[in-house]
Amino acid sequence: MNHLIISFISPDRPGLVDTLANIISQHQGNWQTSSLHYLSGYFSGVMEIAVASEQSEQLIDKLQSIPDFKCLVETANTKATETDANIILELTANDRTGIVQEISSVIHHQGGNLLKLVSSHDSAPHSGQTLFKAKATIAVAGNSVEKLVDALESLADDLMVDISH
Structure with a gap:
């Protein structure tokens, strides 16, 4: 098969x-x-x-x-094995040029592997400003999750990161 x-x-x-x-x-x-x-x-x-x-x-x-x-x-090589924990991050920030590059760079430098990224643009409810929203599935060593989230949150004051497993 x-x-x-x-x-x-x-x-x-x-x-x-x-x-x-x-x-x-x-x-x-x-x-x-x-x-x-x-x-x-x-x-x-x-x-x-x-x-x-x-x-x-x-x-x-x-x-x-x-x-x-x-x-x-x-x-595909169906014999690939998963060794890391998969986490799902929901990211919201004011939209700006380069935001995906910034996020992907942090994930890479923190030892994560981006498995899935779904992004969209929405208007902020009160200001109408354009928001970047993304849902990312990341494979990362279990002991690196907190460090990864901290590094993402330090990218910008307006970046919100919600995590689930």
């Missing part, structure tokens, strides 16, 4: 997910995990598909033949 990691981008159009699901089903693939998003007229995503080794090449060929659909496919 192969686990294919597929990243894609396409101009948005109705039925695109149905097309993907049908192709995967036709090749006896199992849609495992995905993150799909509409972004400024485009539909993009990342998904993991489990498929029999003998079906992998045909599935990839069929995906790559979809008109105006760009995709990159990698076969």
Whole structure:
């Protein structure tokens, strides 16, 4: 069994997910995990598909033949092990250029591995100022969690960090 990691981008159009699901089903693939998003007229995503080794090449060929659909496919190493604790951080701050770089740099320098980042912009309720909001899943050694949170909070006075496990 192969686990294919597929990243894609396409101009948005109705039925695109149905097309993907049908192709995967036709090749006896199992849609495992995905993150799909509409972004400024485009539909993009990342998904993991489990498929029999003998079906992998045909599935990839069929995906790559979809008109105006760009995709990159990698076969995952499913033997990877997790040794760190996963924590979820919810971050809120006034939006500014470079905020993702600042946050990712702190995570890296504190020994963390950023596994997932979902970010958005919202208006602050009373001021209307643009807020940066993010939810980050991070693998980090259990004894480094407090140090990581402290380092993130020291980035700026307006950065709020909420943590869960």
